[in-house]
Amino acid sequence: MKNTLRLPVVLMSVFGWALAQGSDVPQAGAAPEGGDITWQLTGPSGGGWIQSLAFDPREKDVLYAGCDVGGFFISTNAGRTFEIHNRGLHDYFLEAIAVHPQDSRLIILGTESGIHRTTDRGLTWEWIRNGFPAAERHRFTAPIGAVCFDPLRSNVVWAGVGRPRADKGGTGALYRSDDTGASWRRADGGQLPADAIVSSIAMPPGDSRVILAATSTGIFRSDDSGVTWKLACDGLPHHYAEELAFAISAPQTVYATLRCTAQGKQPWNGGVFRSDDAGLTWRAVNGSGLPKQVSKDGKDVRHFSSNPKELAVDPRDANVVYIGHRDWVTAGVYKTTDGGAHWQKVVRKNGVEANMEYGWLSMWGPAVQCLALSPTAPDRVAFGTSGMIYLTDDQGGAWQQRYSAPAPEGCIAGNGLAVTCAWRVQFDTARTNRVYLCYMDIGLLISDDLGATCRRSVEGMRMGGNCFGVIADPQATGTLWAATGWWNHNAGDLCRSDDDGRTWRVVGQPAAGLPDGQVLAMALDPRSAVGQRRLVVISNGNGVFETRDGGASWKNINGDLGGAAQKPCGLLLDPADGAHLIIAVGRELRETRDGGRTWQRLHEDGALPTIQQLAVDPHDFRTLYIAGREHFDHTARRLYLGGLYRSTDGGHTWQRLLADRYIAGVTVSPASRGVLYATTKDDPFHDDPLGVGVLKSADGGRTWRRENSGLTLLNPKGLAVSPHDPATLLLGTSGNSVFLGRDAAVRDAK
DSSP states (O other), rough: OOOOOOOOOOOOOOHHHHHHHGSOBBBBBGBBBOOEEEEESSSSOOSSOOEEEOOOOTTTOOOEEEESSSSSEEEESSSSSSSSOOOOOOOOOOEEEEEEESSSTOEEEETTTTEEESSSSSSSSSSETTOOOOOSSSSSOEEEEEEOSSOOOTTTTEEEBGGGGBBBOOOOOEEEEEEETOOOOOTTTTTTTTTTTTEEOOOTTSSSHHHHEEEEEEEEEESSSTTSOOOOOOOOOOSSSEEEEEEETEEEEEEEEEOOTTTSSSSOOEEEESSOOOOOSSOOOOOOOOOOOOTTTTTHHHSOOOOOEEEOOOOOOOTOOOEESSSSOOEEEEESSSSSSSSOOOOOOTTOOOEEEOSSSTSSSSOEEEEEEEESSSSSEEESSOEEEEEEESSSSSSSEEBOOOOOOTTTTTOSOOOOOOEEEESSSSTOOEEEEEOOOOOOEEEEETSSEEEEEOOTTTTTTTTEEEETTTTTTTTTEEEEEESSSSSSEEEESSSSSSSEEEEESSGGOOOSOOOOEEEEOSOOOOOOOOOOEEETTTEEESSSTSSSSSSOOOOTOOSSSEEEEEEEEEETTOOOOOEEETTTTESSSHHHHHOOOOOOTTTOEEEEEEEEEEEEEEEEEEOOOOOEEEETTEEOOEEEEEETTTTTTTTEEEOOOOOEEEEOSSSSSTOEEEOOOSSSSSSSSSOOOOOOOSTTTTTTTEEBBTTOSOOOOEEEEEOOOOOOEEEEBBSEEEOOOOOOOOEHHH
């Protein structure tokens, strides 16, 4: 279901020409399916947030996983390999997974966009809106924080509204389905607080009357199958509840976790609580061995206070319980065998007692985001972190990583759990199979076999967790520049390697003349001498800078640019004239022809949308392209239309080639000026936040076809064409890592 955006009347103004031609511009969403490109997953696995896990209730080796941006994954061999099954999903953030207790083909997902349902074990999904509020363009109307099948009447399913990870989105709403999730109705009777975030729903085995719901405003209980609800917090120190788990072997026994809410105060007030009367009364079971650390003043309580959240109870023994700590200071899995009187940490990363096969993500701790116990093989437990999955087959005695495949020493290979976001993908101009993969959270990875195996390249970087781009010197093999920094605030470095990425040193920093800030665009002057390389960069919030000595010193060339460049997204250096630069910032293109002393806006005010990428025809520097995202100016009451735009006069006038609210990237094939590729995405902050995938035009933008064969997600980001073989493509995505593509039409035309 897609809702039409209702906008106020926009008067014809400077940008009115764009509105007038709208009906004649091809629509990205209406493009037919093509058959030129086949995509295949490549690159690393792991490194992205694992939000949910569930074991199959009947097959012990089947494990389901959900990511925060990557969708749904299934393993049939206990996590050694995974397959992505996202077909039909309208949202890739999976908060909860519930599998039908008798029929594993039927699975229900709780996502930020609501309920998704499959009847073929995830091969296809249906977005269920029947009974929920109408989907909207600018917010989540029914984000689902919890899903639970009735233990006796498996046609009955419960779901709760909220976004537990974000601590928002609660409406005090519980929904019920009587047809295994095909349709829903509101079923809380307005008896929960209007801002309650529902994070867990549980029912005792063998009883359909009793239902417990853990919320940010307390635990609520119904004794009449959901007709009436009452607060059930007797014995709890406060009301911020997170998870619930009943004991199969003792149906009246249920455990709950409470968030620590004491910001810098004693006593610590979170932890694990137990009820032996199905939630009527509670008692703390925070026995010895369970950390009770409280954050210091000013620290984020979730990260610096002990916070056990995830729960799993052994179905054979109500006193055997596993909990997962998601905080940084006491991260890991803890286990009790006496109902909470004593606890032992069963995840040990370092030292002589280490019991983990940790894998390549050695820089992260095991902060537990999700936890699952196999109902058919209770010795088997799995947990997910902000980048990894681990599994034990001996109740926590030893843990094996299940997020990547075995690889030679120093190499990384994927096992299908592709959960990362690639900022940018690039081919090396000198080496045929060398590619650079620039990621959020895991930094720069380099591959010499088109992504089949990689090596992480961050040694010596000060902020190597995020890489925004790489330049490989075509005249000095082994010399690389990389832009690194934080993604959630404006801090960054420019780094240089002279040993092919094995080690790095920071060359762009305030002491050398380059202010602290994210370097989001770079260009190398091909006419400069190898020993005196000229590199031009844009530092977010600081402007345009250049070095003429390979990074040892930097000079500001803002000239009369008029203020710092906020969120730059493009930089072009004329290969025939190094003094000629074009930059893209916000909704403007600026040009200098004198090396930065003076700058001019290339186009009329208000002519362009928010620019996502600036590209140039490799055969003609006067032919420019921008990928644009729509923008509504509430003050001026103007809509700036998103899409793909082209200029053939150096950026002065523009033609809209493709209409879409969010074109993320554009690439011109070096093989043919008529072959264009566009990528689409959307902001993940509202119902149905997806793009339409990759589009290709073979006739200079007059017509377009969608090229998504083999692509598992419709939010691609950057696309690169191999300079050695224009039929070989590399695609970075916002959630499923990287894909290698083969364009059969380009191959056959050679």
